[in-house]
Structure formats: structure tokens, C-alpha cells
Amino acid sequence: MVLAGLxxxxxxxxxxxxxxAPTNAExxxxxxxxxxxxxxxxxxxxxxxxIRWQHPDASEPIDFKPESVAQIGFAPRPxxxxxxxxxxxxxxxNGDALAGNLVACDRDxxxxxxxxxxxxxxPRRVLQTLAFNPGAPVLxxxxxxxxxxxxxxxxxxxxxxxxxxxxxxxxxxxxxxxSIARDxxxxxxxxxxxxxxxxGLLSLAVALYTDSLQPIRLDNKENGPDFGAFYSLRFTSxxxxxxxxxxxxxxxxxxxxxxxxxxSQKDRAHVDVRMSKAEHRVALFIDGMLIKDWIDPxxxxxxxxxxxxxxxxxxxxxxVKLSNFRVSKWNGVLDDDSTEAPDPSHDVTxxxxxxxxxxxxxxxxDGQISLLTAGGATNIPLAAVGAIEFxxxxxxxxxxSAVNAHATFRQGGNVTFELLAWGPGGVAGLIPDIGKVKFDxxxxxxxxxxxxxxxx
Amino acid sequence: xxxxxxxxxxLLCWLPLGAVGQILQQQFQFQxxxxxxxxxxxxxxxxxxxxxxxxxxxxxEFVDGSALHGQLxxxxxxxxxxxxxxxxRNPIHFRPDHVDFIRFAHAQSVSMSPxxxxxxxxxxxxxxxITSLDSERLGLRTWFGGSMVIPRxxxxxxxxxxxxxxxxxxxxxxxxGWVVVNNSPKSWTFHDGAFIGTxxxxxxxxxxxxxxxxxxxxxxxxxxxxxxxxxxxxxxGRLEINGGSCVVNLTPRQIxxxxxxxxxxxxxxxxxxxxxxxxxxxxxxxIECDKAQxxxxxxxxxxxxxxxxxxxxxxxxxxxxxxxxxxxxxxxxHLKISQWExxxxxxxxxxxxxxxxIYFINHDRAAGKIESIQDGKARLALGEKVLEIxxxxxxxxxxxxxxxxxxxxxxxxxxxxxxGGGSLSFQLEKWDDKAVAGQSAxxxxxxxxxxxxxxxxxxxxxxxxxxxxADNKEFEELDE
Numbered sequence: 054m055v056l057a058g059l060x061x062x063x064x065x066x067x068x069x070x071x072x073x074a075p076t077n078a079e080x081x082x083x084x085x086x087x088x089x090x091x092x093x094x095x096x097x098x099x100x101x102x103x104i105r106w107q108h109p110d111a112s113e114p115i116d117f118k119p120e121s122v123a124q125i126g127f128a129p130r131p132x133x134x135x136x137x138x139x140x141x142x143x144x145x146x147n148g149d150a151l152a153g154n155l156v157a158c159d160r161d162x163x164x165x166x167x168x169x170x171x172x173x174x175x176p177r178r179v180l181q182t183l184a185f186n187p188g189a190p191v192l193x194x195x196x197x198x199x200x201x202x203x204x205x206x207x208x209x210x211x212x213x214x215x216x217x218x219x220x221x222x223x224x225x226x227x228x229x230x231x232s233i234a235r236d237x238x239x240x241x242x243x244x245x246x247x248x249x250x251x252x253g254l255l256s257l258a259v260a261l262y263t264d265s266l267q268p269i270r271l272d273n274k275e276n277g278p279d280f281g282a283f284y285s286l287r288f289t290s291x292x293x294x295x296x297x298x299x300x301x302x303x304x305x306x307x308x309x310x311x312x313x314x315x316x317s318q319k320d321r322a323h324v325d326v327r328m329s330k331a332e333h334r335v336a337l338f339i340d341g342m343l344i345k346d347w348i349d350p351x352x353x354x355x356x357x358x359x360x361x362x363x364x365x366x367x368x369x370x371x372x373v374k375l376s377n378f379r380v381s382k383w384n385g386v387l388d389d390d391s392t393e394a395p396d397p398s399h400d401v402t403x404x405x406x407x408x409x410x411x412x413x414x415x416x417x418x419d420g421q422i423s424l425l426t427a428g429g430a431t432n433i434p435l436a437a438v439g440a441i442e443f444x445x446x447x448x449x450x451x452x453x454s455a456v457n458a459h460a461t462f463r464q465g466g467n468v469t470f471e472l473l474a475w476g477p478g479g480v481a482g483l484i485p486d487i488g489k490v491k492f493d494x495x496x497x498x499x500x501x502x503x504x505x506x507x508x509x
Numbered sequence: 510x511x512x513x514x515x516x517x518x519x520l521l522c523w524l525p526l527g528a529v530g531q532i533l534q535q536q537f538q539f540q541x542x543x544x545x546x547x548x549x550x551x552x553x554x555x556x557x558x559x560x561x562x563x564x565x566x567x568x569x570e571f572v573d574g575s576a577l578h579g580q581l582x583x584x585x586x587x588x589x590x591x592x593x594x595x596x597x598r599n600p601i602h603f604r605p606d607h608v609d610f611i612r613f614a615h616a617q618s619v620s621m622s623p624x625x626x627x628x629x630x631x632x633x634x635x636x637x638x639i640t641s642l643d644s645e646r647l648g649l650r651t652w653f654g655g656s657m658v659i660p661r662x663x664x665x666x667x668x669x670x671x672x673x674x675x676x677x678x679x680x681x682x683x684x685x686g687w688v689v690v691n692n693s694p695k696s697w698t699f700h701d702g703a704f705i706g707t708x709x710x711x712x713x714x715x716x717x718x719x720x721x722x723x724x725x726x727x728x729x730x731x732x733x734x735x736x737x738x739x740x741x742x743x744x745x746g747r748l749e750i751n752g753g754s755c756v757v758n759l760t761p762r763q764i765x766x767x768x769x770x771x772x773x774x775x776x777x778x779x780x781x782x783x784x785x786x787x788x789x790x791x792x793x794x795x796i797e798c799d800k801a802q803x804x805x806x807x808x809x810x811x812x813x814x815x816x817x818x819x820x821x822x823x824x825x826x827x828x829x830x831x832x833x834x835x836x837x838x839x840x841x842x843h844l845k846i847s848q849w850e851x852x853x854x855x856x857x858x859x860x861x862x863x864x865x866x867i868y869f870i871n872h873d874r875a876a877g878k879i880e881s882i883q884d885g886k887a888r889l890a891l892g893e894k895v896l897e898i899x900x901x902x903x904x905x906x907x908x909x910x911x912x913x914x915x916x917x918x919x920x921x922x923x924x925x926x927x928x929g930g931g932s933l934s935f936q937l938e939k940w941d942d943k944a945v946a947g948q949s950a951x952x953x954x955x956x957x958x959x960x961x962x963x964x965x966x967x968x969x970x971x972x973x974x975x976x977x978x979a980d981n982k983e984f985e986e987l988d989e
Contacts, residue, residue, distance in 0.1 A: 080573070085596055091575045103598065108575065112589065112602040121596035252790055254733065318707065318838065320731055 082126040098475035124501040144182040152466040158417035169496030178446035179486045184386045193380040203266040205232030224376035227364035232268035234361035241330040244383035250321035253371030255291040258363040262355020268363045281356030292316045298354035327383045331407050386440045401442040463498040568701050570609040584940035605920040608967040616928045616963035626668040635931045642882035662911035663951045669903050671849040677716045678846040679929050687714050703842035706832035713829035720848040721800045729791035729840040735760050735833040741825035753823015757796050764807050766817050781815035868905040926964040
């Protein structure tokens, strides 16, 4: 869907008056490689043979050639497991990520108990990073309304007419200059995520670790009401991003302005901000890519524990939408490929305190991690551990097994595997280095079918 | 008549023919223009002109956003819609209940000689020629049914076409005849009835424009955009537009006009704001170049933005569109380029009124009761007086709203859109590779050749998303 994805230029169809039209929010979405999309329900996959699909207006199931299907997006459905929480997230050397609860780890393998595929025994040689409590405790998960939020007075300093944010279907919308804020009691290490979509030029400011629920006029801050220092993350003219520490009395310096050219071709993006007071750090990801990892030489500026969104459109007609807003405690790990391995030849344990312990992880069991360091064997309570960076495997890997699919899970994580079957009997797959598994179909958010190039 | 492909269509039955009046003999042509592949170069000397690739398949869209390319095999009440999708192992049978439209890749233009454009109360519009009018019935000739008589109550307005009015281009249904100067990465591409510009680049077409002309199109965009629409450009293969070219610069908020001098210099004429620009992400643009008057008028969403006077037109004969920014995406669709002499087809809102009215070529308007059209004259009753007005002096007639028979709601109630303009709604009965058959409340039984239809719209009672004014519409585009 090149065009639909790029632009949403086509008018959105309103429902038929006589009979409710199917809503695509409740339907799976099949995307063909030629850009076509078809909503409906996945019935069956026979790899190499067919993908069987039911469209609500088709009189019988449609059998697509598997090679013509690019991916399937799945509507939310109840889990057969009943619970989908997890205490840690494991990144593999191939970039896959598995969420689950740690069962044990020894010199050979790490065992993870997952709600979507049962117990997975993962060889040590393919481990990259294990992060504890990556998504927990969740401090705020999803917008449910305006209650608890403070609409600010955005009349001063607004370029265009001012108004208020509105709420609809899990999202905040603003088509005028508007401010909305909330004290979320942000912890010292926090992880903030949200989706933003826009029409016209994006002009959004996000105040981080603020103590003011009212917008601050940056060009006149010294003469305005008192406020505690905060970080201002600003998206201007769609493609420019700046982060600036704002202090009441300090003169403003010209902040570094990043140009994210790719945003010009989009009308939505996923924003992911990870902050650590101890490390004076603010890391920004957009659509999963690390854009900038700022270390503030002046120390962490944020004095409050709240967040504020201010839309300040440059011209009328611009609209911004915020959704999937989620705040959690951050474990200190930048879980992307750019994460610097402290020492790839040794396991490194990152402690909640910010300290690091270098030494081979001998085992994890009974709430303790056993390390063999240069100074000898030592045990550390798991509760004090934020993450483990495993040493890179130096030996000869076995031949890569065939894969044909890449799944993204609804509660986080993704895996590349060979899909063996999808049907009424369940979802069967073979994960390289792990083995055959039976997946819970409710786990899948998206299933991409790999081409020959991707497989290689 | 140039470059026409022969067509045949058949009216299976029609209403009794009424009094036949004088048929106006002005010539009107719908054309499938097949120009030479000449490059319209517009300030990009190093780039190479290319033909755009041809699309080959129809597209089926549902109201839920599903979209499939392929080919319509057949439709009928019993079996529904049979769609051949190359990636599916078997033909797919769909019910029509949630189909939005089918767009056909290989619609063929029709040829005719109408003198007027009829606007119907149900939203349809057709090109044809009036033969008669009385208090109950309108006699006309249509391209699909020859002479026929229809209820007067079904007609909302009639626009009299100017002499030598011709539609030179209407589309795009494919990229045939267009050349593109793409920067890298590729800027202009064709996709599903629209040209998509994702970066700087020029799109052009030779059209042999010699008379006055109107260039109409829809433009939609993300972010901001800057589009140059050049008219009367030379297709000489040289690297600059020539003297006398008319270049309209469009942004979301402003319109300006450049007249290209023989020296190659741009003469920038006064700017004008885009009317009602707030909140827009799409607009309909009509650029009207009147060679006789030396004027260029730009209409945005059917509102006059500005008329520039004393424009010295040159001898170029092509059009071009230049996307200037790399940071936005443009979609150009519903292009219609027409030539005319004397006056153009006036903009028609065709709103319901409670009184008849006649618009004159001198822009006067007279309201009353249009009693008849006969012998090339319209009789307009103004109280006790009756005016007899030669049709040559009339640009448009509007009719008081009256109760007209309507199509019953049904999933098979469709509206066919024809190449070259015009649309007709009817109850579809059958579609196969030889004929399309249906029943119209106005025209009775109908039959067309399948290739005479470029788009078939379904579920006509479904509210259409018009503009972006409504609160929810403001935001729907942001919703996935």
C-alpha cells in the first residue's frame, strides 16, 4: 500500500447507511506484494501452497499464492493463554527479540517461559542481551480520555488560533494551538512511547520531566510564571527535531537541530524516548531507529515528573494525533542494533545502580545470577540487575536453517522462523537454534513473509 | 474528429420520442489523444525524458479500504461480482454490498457531437444535444441512446457548450501519451488513476492546444507543496518553456501567475490567496485561458480565485506539471483539458432552486418559467411577458426542483462514469465481456459496451467524504 501508507490522500469512506460496513479495525489485513490490501480473516496457511483468506463479501474463501503475499496484520484477539505479561526480554544475535519470564540460564542455554510459544530453550551462542522488566512496571498505558489531564492555556504565543486537545478512540487530537499535560510521576529512568500522526506541517513540542501543567512561552520564560527546569523535545516543520533543556533563569542556547528527512514522506511515526537522570541521558528513537542519544553535560535538567504536549501549528489546517501513549520504567538498555557492547568478548551485567560487572554468567537461578569475574565467583540478586550483555559467540555456528516468516508479537518482541502450518489446529513453526514450537495465534500482530533475498 | 476509436453502444428501449426540435450542429469531440512522445522540458536540462509505464489491470475497492487489482470477469444479480486476481488461484466472487468502486484500466473514449451538458437531480450528468422541451418532457440525443425523451423533472440544469468545444484529454486512466522528467529518486509515477509526485520532476503532454482552453485537475498533498502548471508550453525538445507559456504556481495557500517572455524571463503577475485554504489537503483546480480576451482565470473548488488580464499567449500547444519540492507528496487526478472558442463551459453548482433561470452570454440572468425550447429558442415566461431567447445567447438554464422518480436503494444501484465526462446511475442487471445492461428510472433499459465505462461506483447512498470540513473528517485521515 505505497500510496495509502504514504499519504492517506484518498477520502475515507463512510459506512453504508442500510447495513453497517465492516470496520477494518476488527479485521485482519492481508497485503500483497503488488500493494493491494484485503481486509478479512486469515483461515489457513499451507506454506508453499496457499494462504486461505475470508473476505466478508466473498462468497467463499480466497486462496492466494503464498509468494504473492507480503504480510498479514492481525486484529487483536483474546489469548488462549489468558495472560500476556512478561518479566524480561531477550534479544538474539540475529536481531529477534523474545519476551517472557526467565526460567533458568546455564552455560549452554537460557530458558524462557513465553505465553505465546511455551518454554523456549535458547542456546547461549545466539544470545545478545537479556533485559529485565523491560516493559514493567507500566506507569501509563493508553489514552482513555481527557480525565486526569490538564488542558493548558495556549493562547499566548500561538501562531494560529488556539483551542484544546480532544479525545476520541484512544487518541488525542489537536487542530489548533493547544496544550495538555499530566503529572505522571516519572521515575528517574523512564521510557515514553507514543504514536503521532499529522496532516500539514507537524509542529509539536513535548515537555519532559516538567512540573508545569501549563505551557511555557520559551521566548518570554523569564517574565512568565515560575517553573522547574524541563526538557523540550520539539518537532518543527515536520522534519526538524530539537532537544533543549529549559531553565527559568538560564539564557537559551541554540540547540542542535536534527533533520529527519524521512519524516517528509510520512504522515505518522512512532516516537520512543528513554531517559535516565543518573546518566543525564535522553535517547530518542523514531520508528525504531535511534535518532540521537543525548548526554547533557550540564546534568539532567528535568526537575518535575510530568509531561506536556503542545501543538503549535505554523498554519491553520494542520492536525496532529497522539495515540498508543505508554510510559514505563526504563531498564537502561537501548535495545537496538546500535547498542554498544561494552566488551563483546565477555558477558557484562548492567546493574540497576548504573554499575557494570564484567564476567561470565555461569547461571541464573533462584533469584540469583552467578558470575565468574576476574576476582572470582560472585552472586548478585536478580532484583539488582537491569540487563545482561552476553559475549559474542566466537565459534563456528551450525548451518542456518530455512526461514520463511518474520512475526511481530502484539505485546512486544519478534522472531524469524520457518512457518510450518497455520490453521484450525494451531500455528506451528520452527525457530532456528530453538526448535519446533506451537504458537498462540493471538500473539501475532504482524506476520511478514520473507522473500528469497530477505531469507539470505 | 481526431484519433477516435470506434465505439458502438445500444439502447435496448427508450421512452416515446417527443417533438424533435432543431438539433444544434456544433461539433463536440471526445478524444483518445495519441500525440507524439515529445518532451516538455522545464528547467531540468540534464534529465532524460521517459515514457511512463503502462498499467494493465482494473482496480476494485471496498468501503473498508480493501483494494485489489485484477480484472472484472462478470457481474450479475445471481452470482455477484466475479473478479480475476492474478495472485489468487481461482476467480473471486464478491457480493456488491460493500464495494466502493471499480476503475477500469482500458476504458475507451466515445465520440459524439453534443451541444450541451445536462445536470440531473440525482447527481448524474451527461453530454448530449437538446431537441425539445415542454412543461413535462425534455427531448435530447445522447451518445449511448440516440434520440429520447425524459421527464423534465429529472433535469436540474443544462449548460450550453461553446462553439468548437472539445475535450482534448480526460484521465488519467493510464500513463499513455505522458512523458516525464524524473529526478532521482523517481518523482512522478502513475498509480490507480492518478499521477503521484514524490519529488522534483516534470510531467508533460503534447495536446495541440490552439484555442482557448481550460485545464482542470484535483490535487491532494501532504505537508506543503509547490506545483507549477504550465499551459501552452512548446514541445520542442528544448530545455526551456517558450515565450507565451502560461505558468500557474500553486501552493496550499497562494496562487501566482507567470507569463514567460520571449527572452525566457518570467514576468510575475500579482498573487492571489487560495480561497478557503484553511484545513485543506486537496482541492479542485480549474485554469481557464481565454485567448480572445487575454485573460487567465483560476478557480479553486469552483470559486474564482483571480482573473489576470492582458496576458499575451504564445503558440505553445502542450501542458506540463512540475513538482518543485522534495519534502512533499502530490497526487494529481481527474484531469480534464478542454478547448473552446468564445466562452468556456461555465462552472455549475447545480443547486436546487425553486424557480427556472437562464444565464446569458453577457452574464445577465433572468428568472421565471422556462416554457419550452423549440426551433433553437428558449421561451421564458416572466410574469405576463414571454421572452424568446436564441440559444446562441444562452450559457446555462436552471430548472426549479421538482419531484423526480428515483432509483430504489439497492447494492446493485451503480453509477457509471464515462471517458470524456458524464455519469449515469442505474440498476445494474448484468455485466459481461460483451455488454453492460441495466435499468434507469430516467432512461429505461440501458446497454453499453463495457469499455465505454471508466469507473463504476457502487453504494451510491453512502455519504461521501467531502472535503475536510466536518470535525470527524478532520481527523479520519490520521486514523489507520
